[in-house]
Amino acid sequence: MTATDRLLTFHPRSVAIMASVMGFSLIALFGVIWTQFDQGTRDTFSWFQRLTLLAFFGAILWLLYRMATVRITAYADRLHIRNVFKTYTLPWSDVSALRFRAGDAWLQLFDAEGNRIGVLAIQASEGGRASKAAKELAAVARAHGAGPKQTPGS
Template sequence: MTQSPSDPHLAFAVFRPRRGRIVAITFAVLVLAAFTLVAIVAPGAEWKPFDRALVIAFGLAIAWFLLRFAMIRAVPTRESLVVRNLLTSRTLEWSEIVSVEFAGADPWVSLDLADTDELAVMAIQRADGPRARKEAARLAALVTALGEAGDR
């Protein structure tokens, strides 16, 4: 059963992946710890402080990327949907969204837009199983209730 868009506590909850977020945060911590450990205890006198700092910096870069993945989300309001994917963010008015697609083997939901463009919503991921289908249905209900593009 999907939540009704008239229930603001449930309908306007932020869309976030569950499994992908947990994996990304866990690996960010592990990568940073591993690279720091290697930089500190690396054998050999050939490693200068600058070399060690570069190894830690590389670990930080990987951890940053993983944390970006952990921060993906879609934030619905009565006026719009803000989609924050891995590297980009986009704000859409509900009237710009024609339909919500979550078919086949697609890894995440995609939105068909009125300008014939398509936008991935990485916040709703197939890896989350039944929860992802419920979240896709909730997003589709919001588009139906608040959008106008489907009425054209």
């Protein structure tokens, strides 16, 4: 899979900027707090407490990283959706509808089984940029066979 295989990629800039700023701010804040402790105070933390703090800090940074990297990528044969907690890869034949109406927080994708998947990459907070991406994605989807499936005789 190369960059030339991609037909369309979209990711929200505002979320990526917000998550990056928060991540760097947390690193700076915790770094300053830790260095301002005198050695006696630092020595009162057991190895388990230090490990717990690092695990908690790591979980927050991982969550911010995932938020900063949400995206949707359309390929000729499939659609790849990276949300915060889950990643989906669907062949175009499994995409039955895309919906991004006024008032929706993000694009909604409906698969062939009727399941709804929120596509966090295309968010209303991105304004016209997201609307344009939703329209482009819908055009790519139609061109590659996505849409409601017709049963014989209907």
